[in-house]
Amino acid sequence: MKAFWLAMFILVFSTSIHAQYQLTGHIHNAEQEALPNAHIHLNDISEIASEYGNFKIKNLSENNYYLTITYVGYQPLDTIIKIDKNIHLDIILQSDNLLEEVIIEGSKITKSTFSIERVNQAYLQKEYTGSLAKSLEKLPGVNAMEIGAGSAKPIIRGFGLNRIVVAENEVKQEGQQWGADHGLEIDPMAVEEALIIKGVGAIAYGSDAIGGVLKVNNENTPDKEGLSGMLNLVGKTVNNTTGGAFQLNYKNNNWFYKVKASGTSYGDYHVPTKMINYLNYQIPIYDESLKNTAGKSTSLYGQIGYDSKKFKSTLSISNVYQKAGFFPGSHGIPSIERVLPDGDKRNIDLPFQRVNHLKFINNSTYYLENASVDLSLGYQENHRQEWSAFHTHYPNQQAPIKDPNVELDFLLKSYNLALVYNKTFNEQHKSKLGIQTQLKDNQISGYNFLLPEYKSSNLAFFATHEYRKSKATLISLGLRYDYNHIDIEKYYDNNLYQYLIQNGSTSQEANHYALRSSPLNKKYHSFNLMAGVKHEFSNFWEISANAGTNFRIPTAIELAANGIHHGSFRHEQGDNTLNPEKGWVTDLNLSYKHADFKASISPYAYYFSNYIFLKPTGEFSILPHAGQLFKYTESEALLSGVEISISKTFFNKLNVLAVAEYIYNQQLTEEKNKNFPLPFTPANNLYTEVSYKAWKSHKYLKNTRFSINARFNAKQNRIAQGEKITPSYGIFGAGFSTDISWRKFMATIHLKATNLFDDKYYNHTSFYRRLEIPEMGRNIQLSILIPFGK
Structure with missing residues (x-):
């Protein structure tokens, strides 16, 4: 009997020394709806919430x-x-479209x-317009540089390219x-999540991230076991777009698989004008349809992943x-004959661009204590090509035997590796150490x-x-060192040499100009710092401030370009003496x-000691029929602005949103009369939207909303x-969306109209702005999303 009580004493004593606790919780959204199968990671422990969110x-x-x-569709918790x-936690995940703070009861x-x-x-599905950049324009400080109807590049705080x-x-x-004449080779219908990181938040991404980062995340683990997916159908009236996307997910224990495919086809798009003026030529626009702006795109995406308590890895392949x-x-000298209708608005004739982007990405995470x-x-x-009927300004130049109409051909191969160690020391301190390397090889061909x-x-x-000084105050510090090396090949143009000799x-002079690109081998070093602080004054007020240095390595186009770029309507010339951009933000x-x-x-401000941009020289190009020479140069510059966002919901049904942006920038030189603003600066703008939730619940319809919106751009x-100079404008739009549930059938419908009154207006950052071509006219777009297996 004594032995029994001794054993019990030892057991109780050892338990008291190594006490074991449990963590429980309930996960739901702001409407108190449970979020079943949410993923929970606690150090190297992984769990999945029950169907009731517990x-x-x-x-x-x-x-x-x-x-x-x-949880897919909601902002993640990270603390x-x-x-x-x-401990028991009552956890509310926010499903707001913009980044919202995750709320844990009793904790900040x-x-x-x-x-x-x-x-x-x-x-992204609700705001889809045909390109990823254009779909993000409602976010503060984000604009799009459009290239026709099917693609666009993002602009953040006035920065692009x-x-x-x-x-x-x-x-x-x-x-x-x-290049301002082509967009992102990323399928917007396949994006699972997108983040816009601004200012010094881009320190982990290095050169080219001065304005910010558009971060796309496509490696979320499916929530449910088994098969799930979605079918997305899209149609647009402005250019008769027909398209669709298909996504299929399969999860079996720790393994998961994804297949995504999409395709779109569109015709020449409608513009509300009958005439444009380019280089003093009056060019008619027949049937208010911009000839040869048709296009098509296809995308294939496959992913295999493994997600366990201690290891997660995904392999993604896309094209x-x-x-x-x-x-x-x-392209080239304006001609009325070239814009005559060809009888087929879906025909893609010369000139056109074609690009194919193949990508392999492997991401792995090892969870440690x-x-x-x-x-x-x-x-x-x-692989990017510009096709245009073979033409030459040199009498002795012969058309290439293979693909004679390929004007420019670029094949860029890139290799990336990044290794990052994340360490959480305690409640107050968290660090990240990283190493990144990249190799690029760019090959060219074409008759130009x-x-x-x-x-x-x-x-x-x-x-x-990151140092959490208190529950309300967070301080962050960062530093980065970069070593860059670029090796540019020589390019000698014998056709130009013969042309100059004949003229x-x-x-000696002909040889000088015929050497279009001198060999260049340069190395660059850069060291940068950043610091930030965030403080919560109360449950309602919060302030954050960041400051740091910025840098950007000059690109090959800025160092060594030297030719007529029909896509940008000018002769562009690089400067191999350019230094890396340096500045403060x-x-x-x-x-x-x-x-x-x-x-x-x-509010924000950027100062650069040597901002690089393309500047007209006032000199005529030595190349035949090239016009004025534009040369990359550098100048001291200041860029500043402010972003304002306001959102208010009335009576739990009526929501009002307003997003405004003011941008001011300027070159800073000794000659004050030459302190021009910087190129491609978006106009000051205001976006407003009013949406109304029609009813809280319906037998067949849920989340039904009607909306109207307006975008105003000031005169630039x-x-x-x-x-x-680009005139001011105001355009209006409307929208309707609802979820349909009938028996086992579910679908989401988005119907929206843009440029509702078919107004003629110009976008200052548009690719076609130089030609006095207005933006697209009235467009009505319908998208139908049909989920399955959920």
């Missing part, structure tokens, strides 16, 4: 744990929790000091970003193909010359640290959130050299 994790020792909770007793969570906007797949990084699954997208025509009046290691590997092959062949490499190290140039965000009212104001008269 979970339980037992046998936990006293410690600080890193807690992550995710530190101390376990020293049995401040995730980052950076300015970040996050949208989920439901938001090579000053914005687009990254998919942590791998930087590479595809001749310098995006796009073909789109150029308005014939935008209070830490994780992320490894990202990527290979990309971007613009950009030489080159190879480049980059090696970078970065570190960030009386000396051999600071931004501030003040926000107020209370119940159904939200407001924020975000602060223009760079060579640009045109």
Whole structure:
């Protein structure tokens, strides 16, 4: 009997020394609806919530744990929790379209000091317009540089092209970003989540991220076991678009698989004008239809993944193909004959562009105790061509034997590797260490010359640290070192040499100009710092501030371009003496959130000691029929602005949204009369939207909303050299959306109209602005989303 009581004493004593606790919780949304099968990660422990949103994790020792909770369509939870007793959490995940703070009852969570906007797949499907960049324009500080009807590039705080990084699954997208005449080779219908990171929040992405980062996440683990997916059908009236996307997911224990496919076909788009003026030529627009702006695109995406308590890995393979025509009046010398109707609005004739983007990405995460290691590997092959009927200004130039109508041909191969170590020390301290490397190889062909062949490499190290001084205050620090090397090939143009000799140039002079690109081998080093702080004054008021240095390595096009770029309507010439852009950035965000009212104001300023841009020289090009020479140059510059966002819901049904942006920038030179604004600056703008939730519940219809919206752009008269003043405008739109549920059939319908009154207006950053071509006319778009297996 004594032995029994001794054993019981030892058992109780040992249990008291190594006390075991449990964590339970209930996960739901703001409407108190349970979120079944939500994913819970507690250090290296993984659980899935029940169909009622409940979970339980037992046998936990006293410690600080890193807690992550995710659910598709809602913003993730990411915080530190101390376990020293049995704890129950009531967790509300926010489903707002914009990034909202995840709420845990009785606790405040401040995730980052950076300015970040996050949208989920439901938001992107609702706002889909044909391109990813255009679908994000309602977010503060985001604009789109449109290229016809099917593609666009993002502009963040007035920055675009090579000053914005687009990254998919942590791998930087590479595809001749310098070109204003083509968009992103990313399928907008396949994007599961997108984040806009602004200012110094881009320190982890390096060169080209001065303006910010558009981060695409396509590696979410499916919520449910078995088969699920979605069919998305789209139609547009402005150019008779027909398209659709198909997504299929399968999950079996730790393994999951995804297949996505999409395709669109569209015709020449409608513009509300009958005449345009280009280079003093009056060019008619027949039937108010812009000839040869038809196009098509296809996308295939496959992913296999494994997700366990200690390891997650995905392998993604995608291929995006796009073909789109150029308005014939935008290439070469204007001609009325070339814009005569051909009787087929879906025909894609010369000139046109074609691009194919193949991508392999592998992402792996190893979960350790209070830490994780992320490894990202990527290979990309971007093949871009511009086709135009063979023409030459040199009498001795012969058409190529193969593909004689390929004017420009770029084949860019990119290799990426990133290794990041994340460590959570305790409730107060969290660090990240990373190493990144990239190799690029660009090959060229075609009967015209613009950009030489080159190879480049980059090696970078970065570190960030977050210090939570209190529950209300978060401080972040970061540093980054980059080493870049670029090797540009020589390009000698014998056709130009013969042309100049025949026109009386000396051999020495002809040789000088015929060397279109000199060999160049340069190395660059850069060291950058950032710091930020975020403080919650109360449950309603919050402020964050960030400051740091910025840099950007000059691109091959800026260093070595030397040719007529018909896509941009000019002779562009690089400068191999350009230095890396260097500058300072600071931004501030003040926000107020209370119940159904939200407001924020975000002023920012960027200073550059040497901002690089394309500037007209006032000199005529030596190339025949090339006109004025535009040369890449650098100048001290200031860019500043403010973003304002206000949202208010009345009576739980009526929501009012207003997003405004003011941008001011200027070159800073010793000659004050030449301190022009910088190129491609969006006009100051205001977007407003009023939406009404028709009824809370209906037998067959749910989440039914009607909306009206308006976008106002101020007159853009602060223009760079060579640009045109763009008049102010206001356009209006309307929308309707609802979820249909009938027996076992479910669908979501989005119906919207843009430019409702078919107004004629110009977008200052549009590709076709130089030709006085207005933006697209009235468009009615219908999309139908049919989920299955959910």
